[in-house]
Amino acid sequence: MDTLEIIALRAETNKTEILKGINLKIRSGEIHAIMGKNGSGKSTLCNVVMGHPKYKITEGKIKLNGKKIEKLPANKRANLGLFLAFQNPTEIQGVTLNNFLRLAKNTNAKAQNKKAKHISPSEFLQTISQSMDLLEMDKKLAGRSVNEGFSGGEKKRAEIMQMAVLKPRIALLDEIDSGLDIDALKTVAKAIKRLHKQTKCGILLITHYQRILNYITPDFVHIISNGKIIKSGDKKLAQKLEKHGYEKFVKEPA
Amino acid sequence: MKIPKRTRKILEKISNQKNLLRKLGFRTDTKPVYKSPQGLNTNIIEEISRQKAEPEWMLTLRKKALEIFFKKPLPLWGGDLSKINFDTLHYYIKPQDKIKTKWENVPKKIKETFDKLGIPQAERKFLAGTGAQFESEMIYHSLQKELKGKGVIFESTDTALKKYPKIFAEYFGKVVPVTDNKFAALNSAVWSGGSFIYVPKNTHVNLPLQTYFRINAERMGQFERTLIIADEGSSVHYIEGCSAPIYSTDSLHAAVVEIIVKKNARVQYTTIQNWSSNVYNLVTKRAFVYENAEMLWLDCNIGSRLTMKYPAIFLLGENAKGEIQSLAFAKENQHQDTGAKIFHSSSNTSSKIVAKSISKNNGRNSYRGLLKVSKGAKNTVSHVSCNALLVDENSRSDTYPTMKVEEESATVAHEATVSKISEEQLFYLMSRGLSEDEAVSMIVNGFATQIIKQLPMEYALELNRLIELEMTGRHER
Ligand SMILES: Nc1ncnc2c1ncn2[C@@H]1O[C@H](COP(=O)(O)OP(=O)(O)O)[C@@H](O)[C@H]1O
Ligand SMILES: [Mg+2]
Numbered sequence: 001m002d003t004l005e006i007i008a009l010r011a012e013t014n015k016t017e018i019l020k021g022i023n024l025k026i027r028s029g030e031i032h033a034i035m036g037k038n039g040s041g042k043s044t045l046c047n048v049v050m051g052h053p054k055y056k057i058t059e060g061k062i063k064l065n066g067k068k069i070e071k072l073p074a075n076k077r078a079n080l081g082l083f084l085a086f087q088n089p090t091e092i093q094g095v096t097l098n099n100f101l102r103l104a105k106n107t108n109a110k111a112q113n114k115k116a117k118h119i120s121p122s123e124f125l126q127t128i129s130q131s132m133d134l135l136e137m138d139k140k141l142a143g144r145s146v147n148e149g150f151s152g153g154e155k156k157r158a159e160i161m162q163m164a165v166l167k168p169r170i171a172l173l174d175e176i177d178s179g180l181d182i183d184a185l186k187t188v189a190k191a192i193k194r195l196h197k198q199t200k201c202g203i204l205l206i207t208h209y210q211r212i213l214n215y216i217t218p219d220f221v222h223i224i225s226n227g228k229i230i231k232s233g234d235k236k237l238a239q240k241l242e243k244h245g246y247e248k249f250v251k252e253p254a
Numbered sequence: 255m256k257i258p259k260r261t262r263k264i265l266e267k268i269s270n271q272k273n274l275l276r277k278l279g280f281r282t283d284t285k286p287v288y289k290s291p292q293g294l295n296t297n298i299i300e301e302i303s304r305q306k307a308e309p310e311w312m313l314t315l316r317k318k319a320l321e322i323f324f325k326k327p328l329p330l331w332g333g334d335l336s337k338i339n340f341d342t343l344h345y346y347i348k349p350q351d352k353i354k355t356k357w358e359n360v361p362k363k364i365k366e367t368f369d370k371l372g373i374p375q376a377e378r379k380f381l382a383g384t385g386a387q388f389e390s391e392m393i394y395h396s397l398q399k400e401l402k403g404k405g406v407i408f409e410s411t412d413t414a415l416k417k418y419p420k421i422f423a424e425y426f427g428k429v430v431p432v433t434d435n436k437f438a439a440l441n442s443a444v445w446s447g448g449s450f451i452y453v454p455k456n457t458h459v460n461l462p463l464q465t466y467f468r469i470n471a472e473r474m475g476q477f478e479r480t481l482i483i484a485d486e487g488s489s490v491h492y493i494e495g496c497s498a499p500i501y502s503t504d505s506l507h508a509a510v511v512e513i514i515v516k517k518n519a520r521v522q523y524t525t526i527q528n529w530s531s532n533v534y535n536l537v538t539k540r541a542f543v544y545e546n547a548e549m550l551w552l553d554c555n556i557g558s559r560l561t562m563k564y565p566a567i568f569l570l571g572e573n574a575k576g577e578i579q580s581l582a583f584a585k586e587n588q589h590q591d592t593g594a595k596i597f598h599s600s601s602n603t604s605s606k607i608v609a610k611s612i613s614k615n616n617g618r619n620s621y622r623g624l625l626k627v628s629k630g631a632k633n634t635v636s637h638v639s640c641n642a643l644l645v646d647e648n649s650r651s652d653t654y655p656t657m658k659v660e661e662e663s664a665t666v667a668h669e670a671t672v673s674k675i676s677e678e679q680l681f682y683l684m685s686r687g688l689s690e691d692e693a694v695s696m697i698v699n700g701f702a703t704q705i706i707k708q709l710p711m712e713y714a715l716e717l718n719r720l721i722e723l724e725m726t727g728r729h730e731r
Contacts, residue, residue: 050685054677078687086685090678094700103696104686111687145700146682162686 002028002065002081002169004049004202009060011048017058018044020227026170026202033205033213033238036224037246042206043087045224046174050084051077064170078104079111081169085159085176087206092146097158098128100146101165108166131164134191152179160191167195170202177212189215210242225250278497279530280370282470284363286389288348292473293341296320299443302346306412306446309419319432319442326436332622333560333589338534343475343506345444347389353410354394364388371497373466380710381493383408385465387478390446392465401459407452408463411479414450421452425483429512429540437536441477441510448478448509453488453519462491462524462710469498469505469533480511484519484547491522493710497557500530504559507533513541513549517571520548526713528720529558531587537563545571545600552708553580555590556720564622566595569603569634576605581705584617584649585724593622593654598664601632609640610705612698613649614724620652629660640670643701645694645725647674695725 004026011019018041026032036042048055049062051074062070064080072080092100102124109116119127128142135157147155156176163171173192177185193216196203205218213221213235221237222229223246231237231249241249288305290298299320303313328335354360357374368374368386377384383397385408392410401408407418415422432442449465469476484490498505507529515521521541529535535558541549551565567576578594596605611619621640642651653670675697683693699706699721706714 047681050681052681054681073690074681074684075687075689075693078685084685086682090676090682092679092682092697092700094703095683095696100683100688100696101686103692104683104688107689107692108687166686 002202003063004082004170005061005063006049007061007063009048009062010058011044011055012058013044013055018055018227019048021060022227022229024204024222024229026204028169028202029196029200030220031196031203031205031216031218032220032222033207033218034222034224034229035207035210035238035241038208040224041227042224043174044227046084046087046172046204046206049172050074050082075107078166079108081112083163083166083168083171085163085171085173087174087178089147089155089159091148091150093148095146096143097146098124098142101128101162105165127165128161131161134164134194135161136187137161153181153184156180156188157184160188160195164191164195167199168201170204172204172206174206175208176205177207177209185212186215192216210238213238223249278371278528279499281499282363282367284349284361284470286347286349286471287351288346289471290344290346292344294320294343294345294444298345302444302446305348308415311423312415315427315432316443319439322433323436323439323443326439328436332562332591332620335534335560338504338506342503343473344471345475345477346446347471347474348391349388350391350393353392353413355396357394360394364393367468367470368394368466371466371468376464376712380461380712381464382459382461383463385410385449385463387447387465387467387476389469389471389474390476392447397463404457405454406457406459407450409450411448411450411481412446414481418450418452421483422450422481425481425512425514427512429514429542430510430538435538437508438510438538441479441508441538444475444477445479445510446477448480449482449492450480451482451490451492453484453490455485456487457485458488459490462493464493464495467494467496467507469496469507469529472501473503473505475506475508477507478509480509482511482513482521482523484513484515484521486516487518488516489520491524493524493526493713495526495528497528498530498533501532503532505533507535507537507558509537511537511539515541515543515547515549517545517547522550522552523565524552524709524713525554526709526717527553527555527557527561531557531559533558535561535563537561539563539565540568541566541576542568542570543574543576546573547571548575548577550577550579551594552705553578553592554705554709554717555580555582555592556717558590559587560589560591562591564593564595564624566597567605568597568599569605570599572600572602574600574603576603577607579606579608579705579708580610581702582609582611582619583721583724584611584613584619586615586617589618589620591620591622593620593624595624596626596636598627598631598634598636601630602634603631604635605637607636607638607640608704610702611642611651612645612701612721613642613651614645616648616650618650620654623655624658625656625666626658627661627664627666631661632663634661634663635665636667638666638668641701642672643698644672644674645698691726695722698725
């Protein structure tokens with residue numbers, strides 16, 4: 001059983017406070033959806049929890065299985081089983097998806113268990129190949145530079161493919177549905193569900209629209225506005241939100 | 255974009271380590287059979303020529319070159335040359351009396367040196383011919399029997415002067431004349447060693463030929479001379495590597511490389527320059543490329559205090575192609591002033607320049623390029639791209655491209671970028687579990703990939719590891 005706890009978290013960047021006291025607790029096997037308008041702080045929350053050096057935590061804590069992680073660099077958090085699927089995955093020239101992911105897989109395994117067996121390039125080829133099948137991806141992408149020249153859809157698939165390879169304990173998925181057509185959305189959602197079932201990981205599913213929730217049923221839904229969670233509920237909250245729009249919730253705080 | 259403080263700290267830590275030098279920077283304790291006294295004058299030239307038992311014309315050429323060297327001022331552009339003390343250098347050091355064709359006949363200490371550098375191993379694995387120069391002389395040279403049978407010549411340049419005087423005299427000094435520049439004149443005056451290659455018509459040398467140049471002595475001047483002639487329809491790939499131990503005093507390496515690529519022939523010349531940081535590396539490299547022929551300079555500069563080197567290609571025949579691809583790495587106390595020159599002198603010729611540089615810890619890279627399309631050379635196509643990566647804020651990169659296009663039908667594309675290691679890229683890789691230094695070295699290697707992947711696999715891996723070492727301070731995996 002793994003637990004990610006976000007406690008009264010406040011964070012700023014360039015002297016502007018963006019997160020204004022976030023509380024959230026995600027356990028293994030749970031799916032939490034966070035919904036909110038553009039600019040409400042969803043990506044910032046993901047970045048801060050993952051350890052982006054651009055943001056400064058001014059108050060609050062982040063704990064993974066009781067251990068405070070807010071001072072750890074991003075790689076140490078990843079080593080502990082945290083994962084972030086980026087809203088806008090960055091391109092890295094000349095670094096192949098295959099090479100970098102193999103190094104990541106080995107590094108994480110070593111960090112979790114000093115005696116972990118080193119995965120050879122040929123073994124890894126099988127792992128990545130299976131994960132790419134799960135996302136119905138063209139295998140050629142594994143040999144290409146990370147995200148370079150990928151279409152929007154390919155980038156999103158590649159994010160979840162990486163999740164499938166790394167098998168995190170807690171995954172933060174930032175607008176994984178944006179920019180996907182309906183078929184791609186179904187594939188990606190199916191893959192997430194499959195991984196969730198297989199690994200019993202905890203998921204924080206960030207979304208702007210409730211569309212993806214037709215495919216992935218959340219256990220909890222939270223509405224974020226102006227850096228705060230203003231309302232939490234179950235999946236019905238997402239439907240209400242769809243019907244009435246954000247304005248209603250923003251006007252009548254929880 | 256700002257470089258996070260942690261990155262800077264890691265880079266500082268790394269730069270204090272001399273990993274590479276530990277691997278290449280060992281000294282060999284061996285007595286030369288002859289060492290010229292410090293400084294340069296006519297007596298020294300005469301002594302070199304006498305010891306080599308050269309024909310009269312070569313001594314005359316050397317003397318003329320020496321005069322030109324003394325007369326020409328130091329170039330005022332490029333890097334800082336003012337600290338070279340020409341009077342304290344040894345211009346000729348002869349390590350043993352005769353060039354050998356079997357490693358077991360090479361003096362033990364010298365053989366050990368090349369063992370440590372992996373030369374005999376590389377020879378067994380993937381080379382068609384191997385040369386090894388220690389100080390001023392080639393101490394070893396070999397060529398596969400089968401290629402000898404086909405008439406391929408791969409010899410030390412000194413040997414070639416004796417064995418093939420006619421062809422030697424026909425081409426020597428024709429591509430880079432004695433008067434070309436101060437350091438070409440110096441080389442012509444005191445040249446010793448280097449490779450001579452002749453590939454007969456329609457003959458293909460399928461595996462690379464390689465020569466490794468090692469400076470071992472302190473205050474040494476190494477002045478090898480290389481001449482490659484690829485006859486019509488032939489092809490060859492030549493690789494040069496080099497290194498030296500580090501001393502507190504300076505050494506000088508001033509080579510001249512002349513290449514003739516005849517009709518329908520192809521030559522690739524690959525350099526992996528890894529001099530220690532007390533070596534001034536001032537090299538003139540030039541190729542004449544005739545009808546429908548192809549030349550590729552693949553030039554990797556990792557070491558030296560100052561390198562000034564601008565491989566040049568003269569496209570002299572119709573449909574000739576030229577490519578100059580380079581990678582330069584400059585760290586603390588290093589200046590890589592490198593570049594490329596292309597002259598389109600004939601119609602339908604095409605060229606490509608790709609120059610990549612990585613600067614770190616106050617390291618400085620300059621790209622100096624010249625692209626010329628002469629009047630009457632119709633329908634030429636050229637593409638120039640220069641990309642600089644600054645690993646930290648203290649490093650420097652400058653670009654000085656010159657274009658002289660005298661033809662309206664010419665197509666010229668030029669692109670130049672300077673980038674820093676982005677925080678977003680670092681965060682992306684780290685969020686997957688890579689440590690910061692692993693992420694930095696991955697990004698740097700990724701930047702260099704386009705060039706590195708063209709090297710023979712063994713060298714590509716070596717160079718990847720080298721960059722990783724430089725970035726992570728880690729020894730071996
Ligand atoms: N690096 C930054 N510098 C300044 N403002 C930022 C930065 N990153 C995010 N913000 C601001 O913080 C707010 C929340 O952004 P974000 O977390 O990306 O929202 P969301 O993902 O919900 O659309 C926005 O107003 C955005 O402009
Ligand atoms: Mg966002």
